[in-house]
Amino acid sequence: MIGDGGPMEGTAINVAEFFAGIGLVRTALEPLGVNVVWANDIKEAKFDAYLANYPDAREHFKVRDIRLVKGESLPEGIELATSSFPCIDLSLAGNRVGLGGTQSGMFWQFARVIKELPKKPRVVLLENVHGFATSHGGKDLADALHCLSGLGYSLDVLSVDARHFVPQSRPRMFIVGIDKEDLPKNAHVGVPEVSKARPAWVTAIHKAHHESIAMHYLDLPALPDGPSDLNGVVEHDVSSAAWWDERRVKAFVDSLSDGQLARFEALRSANALSIRTAYRRTRKGVSMWELRRDAIAGCLRTTGGGSSKQALVELGYTREPRIRWMTPREYANLMGATEYKLLAGTPNQQMFGFGDAVVVDVVRWIGEHYLLPVLRPDNAAGDEEPAEAE
Template identity: 80%
Template sequence: MEAKSINAAEFFAGIGLVRTALEPLGVNIVWANDIKQAKFDAYHANYPDAKDHFKVDDICNVEGSSLPSSVELATSSFPCIDLSLAGNRLGLVGKQSGMFWQFTRVIEEMSTRPRMVLLENVYGFATSHGGKDLTDALHRLSGLGYSLDVLAIDARHFVPQSRPRMFILGILKEELPKNAHVGVPETSDVRPAWVTKIHDSHHEDINMHYLDLPGLPEGPKDLRAIVEHDVPPGVWWDEQRVRAFVGSLSEGQAARFETLRTAESLSYRTAYRRTRQGVSMWELRRDAIAGCLRTTGGGSSKQALVELGHGREPRIRWMTPREYANLMGAADYKLVAGTPNQQLFGFGDAVVVDVVRWIGKNYLIPVLRPDNRPGDE
C-alpha cells in the first residue's frame, strides 16, 4: 500500500527550494506564498501546478482560515535581513524579520494547526537583542501548542558553500514521538554548545524536546563540481579588469593569489569585494569553497570566481546563475524565468536543498510518517 503523502504549506516560498528538497520524500505542497512576483515566476517555471496554490501577496493579507485544513507541515524561511549580523539588527521588531509574527498569526488562525512546523533563519537570530528575540519566538510557538527543537547546520557539509543556518522544529505536544527526549542534549555537529545552551535555558519554561540524529557528512572541499565550464568567452573579465582586481589585493592576499597561480594544479577560489579603511579591495577566501551566497544588492554581495594554476594568466568572472543553483543543491533547477540578476537574487535568498532534505529524511518523515522513513540514497 502506497504511503499517504504529507501535505505542506510553504511560507516565504521564494523560488521553491523547500519543495525541491522535500517533494522526493513524499511531501506535497498544497499552499505556498511569497510577496515577489519574480520569485513566483521562477517557482512556476519549475512547478507548473503552482498556479493553483501559490498566493503572490503580502503575508499580512493572508488569513489562516483560507489555508487547506489538510496541512500537516508548515515551513517558514522568513526574512533574515533584520536578524543577520550583516544587517540592521532590528530583530523581530524590524519590518522584514518581523514577518515571523505574521507567520504565527496565520498558524493560529488555521482551522487545524499543522502537526509540525519548520523555520529557517541565520545564526544571528539566536543573539538578536541579546537572545530576547529567539526567546520570544520560542514562547510564541510553544503557546501555539508546539514542543520545540533547535538545530544548527552549515551547508558546507553538503555543498561547497559556507552557509550556516539555524532551524527550529516544532511538533504538536500531543504528537511527540516516543523517542523524543526532554532535557538538554549533548553537544554535536547539529547541536553545538550555543544550541545546547538554548535548550538548557528554556527547557523548564518552554515546551522543548530533542531527537537523536546522525552526524553530518564531511562535505566537498572545493568548487570543481559546481563550476560551469562552457560559459561564453565574453563572460570572463578582460585584461584591464583582471589587472585592477590583482592591483586591489592586499600584500597577504597577493601572496596567496600568486601561490595559487603558480601551482602545478588548477584551482578555483571565490572572492568578495570589501571596503577596508575606505578603500575598495578584493579578497580571496582562504579555503576552496564559496562564501555564503547573498541576495544581489551591491558589489560586496556578489562573488567572483577566480581560476588559477599552471603558471597561466588568471581568469576571473562573476559566478553564474547556474553556479549559484549548483551551490544551493539545485543542479536540475530550470533557469528559464527572470533576468540573471533576479535568478542570483532568488538563489541567494533560498535554502540549500541538501540541508532541508537531510532534515526531512532524518526528522520530518520519521515523525510524520514513522512507517515510511526513506532509506539513505
C-alpha cells in the same frame, strides 16, 4: 500523550510553504512524499521562477503580503508548515533591529496565521541565519520560542552548515516544532549533547529554555563531510566573453591587501590549477577583493549590487589568472538545485532568488532524518547511528 504517527501514514504530507521564494523547500521535500497545497511570497519574480519549475503553482501559490493572509483561507489538512522568513533584520550583515523590524518581523505574521488555522499543523519548520540566536542578546529568539510554545509546540533547535553537502559555507539555524500532544516515542527531553548539528551555542539555547517552555530533541545521524572543492558545481563551457579583460583583472589584483596578494601569488605559481571564489569587502572605508582561504564558495547573498556578487578566480601554472562572475547555474548548483530550470527572470533575478533560498540538500536531510520519521514513521528510512558527541 505520546503520538503514534497519526492516522494518515502512507498518504502524502500536505505542506504550506510560507515565504516560499523560488521553491527550494518544495524541491527538497517533494521526493519524500510532500505535497505542497499552499505557498506564499510577496515577490512576483520569485513566483515566476517557482512557476517555471512547478506549473501547478498557479493553483496554490499566493503572491501576497503575508499581512493580508488569513488562516481560514488556507486549505484544510496541512500537516507541515515551513517558514524561511526574511533574515535582513537578524543578520550580522543587516541592520540588527531584530523581530521588531519590518522584514524579520514577519515571523509574527507567520505565527498569527498558524494560530488562525482551524487545526494547526502537526509540525512547523523555521529557517533563518545564526544572527537570530544573538539578536537583542537572545531576546528575539526567546520571544519566538515562547510564541511557538504558546501555539502548542514542543521545540528543537538545530544548526546545519551547507558545507556538509555542497561546496558553500552557509550556516543556518532551524527550529522544529512538534505538536506537544504528538511527540514521537523517541523524543528526548532535557539538554542534548554537543554535536555538529547542535554545537555548544545550540545546546545553550536548550539549557536556557527547556525548563520554562516545552523543548525536546531527537537523535540524528552524523552530518557528512561534504565536498572540498568547486569542481562539481563550476560550469566549464562558459563563453570566453564572460572572463574579465586584462584591465579588470589588474584592478582586481591591485585591490588585494598584502596578505591577500601573497595568497593569490602562491596559488598562481603552484603546479596545479586552483579555483577560488572572491567577494568585495569594505575595509576601513576602502573596497577591496578577498579570496577565500579554502576551495569552496562563500555564502551566497542576494544580488543587489556588485559587492554582493561572488567572483570565480582560476589560478595556477604561473599563467595569467582568469576571473569572472559566477553564473546563475553555478548559484543553483551551490544551492543543491542542480536540476532547477532557469527559465524565468534575468540572471540577476535568478541569482537573487538562489541567494535568498534554502539549500536543497540541507532541508532534505532534515526531512529524511527528522520530519519524515515524525510525520510518517512507517515510511522513514531504517534506524541509523546517531551522531556522537564532540
